Amino acid sequence: MRPSNKAARLDAIRQSIREHKVSSQLQLSELLIQQGINVTQATLSRDLDELHATKVRFPDGIMAYWIPDISNQSILEMTTMTMTHAEESAKADQYLAKVLTGLITSVKRANNLLVVRTLSGAAQFAASALDRQPISGIMGTIAGDDTVLIVSPSDDQAADRARWLLDITSGDVAQQERLEA
Known part of the structure; x- marks a missing residue:
């Protein structure tokens, strides 16, 4: 009950x-x-x-x-x-692409930190979406009103996550999904 x-x-x-x-x-x-x-x-x-x-x-x-x-x-x-791990990763990428596209305005890297700018008021939503996924290379996020700080374990992983985040929010995942259908 x-x-x-x-x-x-x-x-x-x-x-x-x-x-x-x-x-x-x-x-x-x-x-x-x-x-x-x-x-x-x-x-x-x-x-x-x-x-x-x-x-x-x-x-x-x-x-x-x-x-x-x-x-x-x-x-x-x-x-x-x-x-497979690749299929799981693809599902997470599709979900994040759907949720984050249109919210993120820029991604900048400083060593192992990413500063992600969002539309006003969208940072906490974006950070929560990222935190809910088991994403290698992201230890955690901190969100303000229009800025998310992403902490990565290393500089290289931060660079990979920055490219990945830009790719999924630029529509590359959605375009790839249409091509596969």
């Missing part, structure tokens, strides 16, 4: 998406009802947005919801075919 509050509902949504390949809001609603949680479609839609849920194609071809902060291990357990 769960308490009837938003935090419990969001946790139930995370758990349902982690344990099942949820392909629609109707399916998710039915899973929540089985747990004693009744929710309107509008609330469910807002909750999925707040959790940054997005639909991705799993290796077995099924399109289902994926929440970025679910551990990679849980995603692997959900699939009958194992995703």
